[in-house]
Amino acid sequence: MRSPSPLLALRQARQQLLETGQCPAGIVDERLARSWHRSMAAGLAPTARVSPEHASTHHLRHVLASNHALLAHSRPVMEYVFDQVRQSQSVVVLADSAGMLMHTLGDPHFVDKAERVALTSGASWNESHRGTNAIGTALAERGAVEIHGSEHFLERNGFLTCAASPILSATGELSGILDISGDHRNGHAHTLGLVSTAARMIENRLMVATCKRNIRLHLHAHPEGIGSVAEGIIALSDDGWIVGANRVGLALLRLNTGDIGATLLERVLDVRLDDLLSRHKRRPLQAQQLRLHNGAIVFAQIQVDPAVLPAISHAAPAAAATPASKPGVDALSALDTGDARWRSAADKARRIVAKPIPLLVQGESGVGKEMFARALHASGPRRDGPFVAINCGAIPESLIESELFGYVAGAFTGARKEGSPGRLREAHGGTLFLDEIGDMPLTMQTRLLRVLQERTVTPVGAGKAVAVDFALVCATHCKLAEAAANGKFRHDLYYRINGLTVTLPALRDRSDFAALTERLLSDLSPALGVQVAPELLSRLAAYPWPGNLRQYASVLRTACAMLQDSEDTLDWAHMPDDLLEALQAVAPVAAASSPGPAVVAGAAPLGLQPAAVQVPQSLQALSQVAIQQTLEATRGNVSLAARQLGISRQTLYRKLAAASV
Numbered sequence: 338m339r340s341p342s343p344l345l346a347l348r349q350a351r352q353q354l355l356e357t358g359q360c361p362a363g364i365v366d367e368r369l370a371r372s373w374h375r376s377m378a379a380g381l382a383p384t385a386r387v388s389p390e391h392a393s394t395h396h397l398r399h400v401l402a403s404n405h406a407l408l409a410h411s412r413p414v415m416e417y418v419f420d421q422v423r424q425s426q427s428v429v430v431l432a433d434s435a436g437m438l439m440h441t442l443g444d445p446h447f448v449d450k451a452e453r454v455a456l457t458s459g460a461s462w463n464e465s466h467r468g469t470n471a472i473g474t475a476l477a478e479r480g481a482v483e484i485h486g487s488e489h490f491l492e493r494n495g496f497l498t499c500a501a502s503p504i505l506s507a508t509g510e511l512s513g514i515l516d517i518s519g520d521h522r523n524g525h526a527h528t529l530g531l532v533s534t535a536a537r538m539i540e541n542r543l544m545v546a547t548c549k550r551n552i553r554l555h556l557h558a559h560p561e562g563i564g565s566v567a568e569g570i571i572a573l574s575d576d577g578w579i580v581g582a583n584r585v586g587l588a589l590l591r592l593n594t595g596d597i598g599a600t601l602l603e604r605v606l607d608v609r610l611d612d613l614l615s616r617h618k619r620r621p622l623q624a625q626q627l628r629l630h631n632g633a634i635v636f637a638q639i640q641v642d643p644a645v646l647p648a649i650s651h652a653a654p655a656a657a658a659t660p661a662s663k664p665g666v667d668a669l670s671a672l673d674t675g676d677a678r679w680r681s682a683a684d685k686a687r688r689i690v691a692k693p694i695p696l697l698v699q700g701e702s703g704v705g706k707e708m709f710a711r712a713l714h715a716s717g718p719r720r721d722g723p724f725v726a727i728n729c730g731a732i733p734e735s736l737i738e739s740e741l742f743g744y745v746a747g748a749f750t751g752a753r754k755e756g757s758p759g760r761l762r763e764a765h766g767g768t769l770f771l772d773e774i775g776d777m778p779l780t781m782q783t784r785l786l787r788v789l790q791e792r793t794v795t796p797v798g799a800g801k802a803v804a805v806d807f808a809l810v811c812a813t814h815c816k817l818a819e820a821a822a823n824g825k826f827r828h829d830l831y832y833r834i835n836g837l838t839v840t841l842p843a844l845r846d847r848s849d850f851a852a853l854t855e856r857l858l859s860d861l862s863p864a865l866g867v868q869v870a871p872e873l874l875s876r877l878a879a880y881p882w883p884g885n886l887r888q889y890a891s892v893l894r895t896a897c898a899m900l901q902d903s904e905d906t907l908d909w910a911h912m913p914d915d916l917l918e919a920l921q922a923v924a925p926v927a928a929a930s931s932p933g934p935a936v937v938a939g940a941a942p943l944g945l946q947p948a949a950v951q952v953p954q955s956l957q958a959l960s961q962v963a964i965q966q967t968l969e970a971t972r973g974n975v976s977l978a979a980r981q982l983g984i985s986r987q988t989l990y991r992k993l994a995a996a997s998v
C-alpha cells in the first residue's frame with residue numbers, strides 16, 4: 338500500500354493470517370489486512386494457480402457497450418498517462434465497476450506469456466477472483482490504493498506493482514477503475530498520484546458530458562483554479578437543485594454524496610439561481626464571487642448550453658412563480674394540476690390575496706406550502722415587493738429575536754457593527770411567510786403578536802418602533818388549534834394569524850398524480866419530454882410518499898439524472914435501490930385517478946406480482962412501512978433516511994414517535 342511494508346514483516350503477517358485466520362495488528366496497512374481477510378473469505382489460497390476468470394465475447398461486448406461513455410472519455414486520458422509511464426514498461430488499464438478489464442494500453446513485456454491474458458480485456462481483477470490487487474482492492478475500499486509485489490494475495494501476482502483509483506459518476510456512484518501496473522522492480526513513488534489525478538480528469542470529462550443539459554458551476558477557491566483538474570463541478574437542475582457533483586465540488590460546498598439530488602443551491606450558497614443566471618448573461622466569461630452560508634468564499638464560472646438557456650431563464654423564475662395575476666393564468670394556476678382539494682385551497686386564497694387577511698396554510702411536510710405561498714404572493718398586488726420566508730423551527734431560540742426583529746449597532750456582543758433591520762422589516766411592501774409557525778417559542782409569539790397588532794417593529798436595543806407593512810402567510814404541519822388548546826401556542830396569536838385556513842392535500846391523497854408527474858418532469862427537464870413507464874407510474878401512484886412532493890420531486894430528479902442520452906422514459910432501472918423494493922411491494926393503482934384505499938403486498942419478493950397477496954392497510958401504515966424500509970436501507974441512519982424521504986429529521990422523529998404510540 339502507500340508505504341510498502343518491509344518484506345519480512347509482510348511474510349510474517351501473511352504466515353500468521355494463514356495459520357490463525359487473523360492478521361496481526363499494526364504490522365501491515367489496515368486496508369491491506371482487510372483485503373487479505375476478504376481474499377481468504379472468498380476461498381482463495383495464496384499458492385493457488387487459478388486460471389484467470391475471463392468473460393465470454395458476448396458478455397465483454399455487453400460490458401463495453403454499457404460503458405461506452407466511460408471508455409470514450411477515458412481513452413484520451415489513458416493515452417496521455419501512458420506517455421508518462423512508457424519508459425517504466427507499465428500498462429494503463431481501465432476496468433468496469435465489477436473489476437473487469439475493458440481497455441489496456443501498453444505491451445506487458447514484463448509478464449510471461451502465460452500471464453498476459455490476465456492483462457487483456459475481459460479478465461476479471463475483482464478481489465473475489467484474484468485476491469488483493471490494486472483494481473479489486475480500490476473497488477472494495479472505494480479509494481485509491483497501491484499494491485506492491487508480495488502484498489498481492491496470490492503469490493503468482495507478486496511480480497506486479499499496481500496503483501489504482503476509482504472513477505466516480507456525477508451522482509457519486511463508482512463507474513470504473515483506472516490502474517497503472519508494471520514490474521514490481523520499477524515501482525515509482527508518484528504512480529498513485531498520477532493515477533488519481535488521471536481518474537479525476539476522466540470524472541470531470543464524464544461529468545461535463547453527462548450533465549450537458551444541466552447548468553454547471555465550475556468552482557474553485559481562486560478564480561485562476563477554474564478550468565484546472567482541481568476545479569469543483571456542480572450540476573444544477575433548472576429549478577436550482579444540485580443534481581451532480583465531482584468530489585472537489587462536494588468538498589468546496591461542504592456536502593456529501595448523499596446531498597446530491599436533495600439540496601437546493603440556495604441552501605448552501607448565498608445566491609439564488611436566477612440571480613446567478615442573470616449575472617452570467619451580463620458577463621458570461623467572468624467568474625462570480627459567491628459566499629457559502631458559513632462565510633467561506635468560492636469563485637464560480639457558469640457553463641450552460643446556449644440551446645437550453647432560454648428555456649431555463651424562463652423556468653427559473655417559474656419556481657418562484659411571478660406571472661400576472663389574472664385568475665386562470667396566474668402563478669397559482671400554473672401550479673394547479675387538477676386536484677380538487679388543492680384547487681379549492683387556491684380559489685379561497687386567491688379571494689383574500691388583495692385584502693388584509695392573514696392566511697394559514699396547513700399540510701404535511703413537503704406538500705408544497707411554501708411554493709403555494711410564493712405563488713399566491715406572485716398572483717397578488719404585492720408581487721413586485723419582496724417575499725421573505727422564515728422557517729421558525731430552524732432558527733436557534735437564542736437568535737430568533739435579533740433575526741426577526743433586527744437590532745441596532747452595538748446592541749449585544751457579536752452583533753454586526755452596522756446593526757440589522759431584521760427579517761420582518763425586509764418583508765416591508767411584500768409578503769412575510771412564517772413556516773413552521775407552531776415551532777416558534779412562546780416568548781417570541783408574544784413579540785410577534787405585538788408586531789401584528791401594532792404593525793410596527795422595535796429592533797433589539799432600539800427605543801423607537803418602525804412601521805412595517807406586509808401580507809402575512811403562515812404555514813404549519815401540525816393542527817395549530819390543538820397546539821393552542823394544549824397551551825403550546827398562544828390563542829390570541831392563533832386567531833390573529835388565522836384569517837383564513839387552507840389545507841393542502843398530502844401527495845397520496847391527490848387525484849392528479851399523472852398530471853402532477855408530467856408537470857414535475859417538464860419542470861425538471863423542459864427540453865427532453867421525459868415520461869414514466871405506465872407500470873412504474875401506477876406503482877409510484879400507490880406509494881404513500883411520506884415526504885410528499887419534496888420526496889417525489891427529488892426521486893424524479895435523481896431518476897432523470899440516471900437517463901442515458903438515448904433514453905426518454907423513466908423505468909425501474911432508474912429508480913433508487915431503496916425505493917425499488919417499496920414500490921414492488923405496493924399494488925399498482927391507476928395514476929390518473931385517486932390512489933384510494935391502497936393495498937400492500939407484504940414482503941413480496943422483487944419481481945413477484947404483489948396483487949396476488951393483497952393485504953388492506955391504512956395509508957398511515959403504508960407510510961410507516963416506507964419509513965421503516967428507508968431506515969433499514971440506510972442502516973438506521975436517521976439523517977440519511979430523512980433526506981431520502983424528503984422530510985426533516987424532526988419530522989421523521991415525529992412520525993416514528995407517532996408510530997410507537
Ligand SMILES: Nc1ncnc2c1ncn2[C@@H]1O[C@H](COP(=O)(O)OP(=O)(O)OP(=O)(O)O)[C@@H](O)[C@H]1O
Pocket residue numbers: 672700701702703704705706707708709772812814857860886887888890891985
Ligand atoms: N406544485 C409543485 N410543483 C412542483 N414542485 C413542487 C410543488 N410543490 C412542491 N414541490 C416540490 O416540493 C418541495 C417542497 O415544497 P415546499 O417547501 O413548498 O413544501 P412545504 O410544505 O413548505 O414543506 P415544509 O413543511 O417541510 O416546509 C419543493 O422544493 C419542490 O421541489
